[in-house]
Amino acid sequence: ETPEPQVIADDPKIGGPLRLMEDGRVLIVRSKDAEMNPPGFLVDPATGEVERWEIPPMEMPGTEGKRRLTPRHVRLSSDGQRIVFAAKxxxxxxxxxxxxxxxxxxxDGSDVRQVTPWESAVVPMVE
Structure with a gap:
C-alpha cells in the first residue's frame, strides 16, 4: 500500500537541499541555515518512513574532553556511514x-579524525 503524500514545506524558502542515499532514502535538510548545523530527515519514498537526522555532539580526538567540536558544512556520505565537516x-x-x-x-559521531592541522601556514588559526 502506498502511503499518503505529506507536505514537508509549503514555502520554497524553508526547504533545503536534497540528497539521494545509496539505500534509496532521501536526506532532506530542513532549512537554508542548515549549512551551519544541519538537522534533517531521512525519508524512504517507498514506505513513507521518516527518520530524524542530527549531528551528534563530538570532541576533538586526543583531548580528553578539553576541546569540543561545533560541526559546520556537514556532508553525509552516500552510504550514510560517514560525515565530513568543518568544525570550530x-x-x-x-x-x-x-x-x-x-x-x-x-x-553516529564516533571515530572522529582530524584532517587539517590546528596550526599551519596553510591553515592559520582564527583569533
Missing part, C-alpha cells in the same frame, strides 16, 4: 584560541 574548535582550557578545522567521523 574551542579550547576549554584556554591554551589555544578558537580555530576552524576539517574532520571526518562515523555518522
Amino acid at each position: 574548535i574551542e579550547d576549554l582550557s584556554r591554551e589555544k584560541p578558537p580555530a576552524v578545522l576539517i574532520f571526518t567521523a562515523n555518522a
